[in-house]
Amino acid sequence: MTLKTKLLTFALLAFFFGNAFAAENIKGKPQISQDKAIKNFIAWDKKLKTLDTFYTQEVSFEGTSISKTFGRILKENNLLRLDTLEDGKVTQYAITDKNIIKIFDEKNNPVMNMSWQSWQETQQNKSLFDFGNYENIFKEHKVLSFEGIKDGYTLILTPKEEPSYILTFVLDKNFFPKEIILINEGVMSKTTLQKTKINPNITKENIQWKEK
Secondary structure (H helix, E strand, O other), X not given: OOHHHHHHHHHHHXXXXXXXXXXXXXXXXOOOOHHHHHHHHHHHHHHOOEEEEEEEEXXXXXXXXXXXXXXXXXXXXXXXXXXXXXXXXXXXXXXXXXXXXXXXXXXXXXXXXXXXXXXXXXXXXXXXXXXXXXXXXXXXXXXXXXXXXXXXXXXXXXXXXXXXXXXXXXXXOOOOEEEEEEEEOOEEEEEEEEEEEEOOOOOHHHHOOOOO
16 A cells, blocks of 8 residues: 555545544634644653552444453653453553563463563554653654544544554643544554543652562
């Protein structure tokens, strides 16, 4: 598939996705400029030291649902704990310093160790784990669309270089992402953040990081 064909495909996906999104969110002219919105987005991200948020991630292919998962993210500077949840209980969790990621089962038994980069390559929506690094995202992407919606904004991005995909941030009125949506070759990954706490009191002990 040529770059021109890919961009046309993504444009069509963005059009249909945008219409569906508009049905739930009333769009209008933003009360702030695109550049100012991006600056505000990056500003809070730079100040983010700790984070506690639950999320739902839905993956579909050309409109057909593939999976729906639930999880929780705890962040303390560059340390992350990623919990996989079922009925509110942890079934698996991972600890990473963004060099190595260590995966454990619900009984704290080691399951797998691998490099952070290798693990990231298996993830559909990498931006979910990029808190604290959003400035680089804007360096590597160009803005396709910026619009105001009820109680917030939408920013739609695409990479400056291949591979091409569409990355959408749905921001609240404080420019924090409440949804992160990635469309890539017909696959859409939509992540919704819930019960988010910004800069709460989290320590390494909360994340259960243990050097070996």
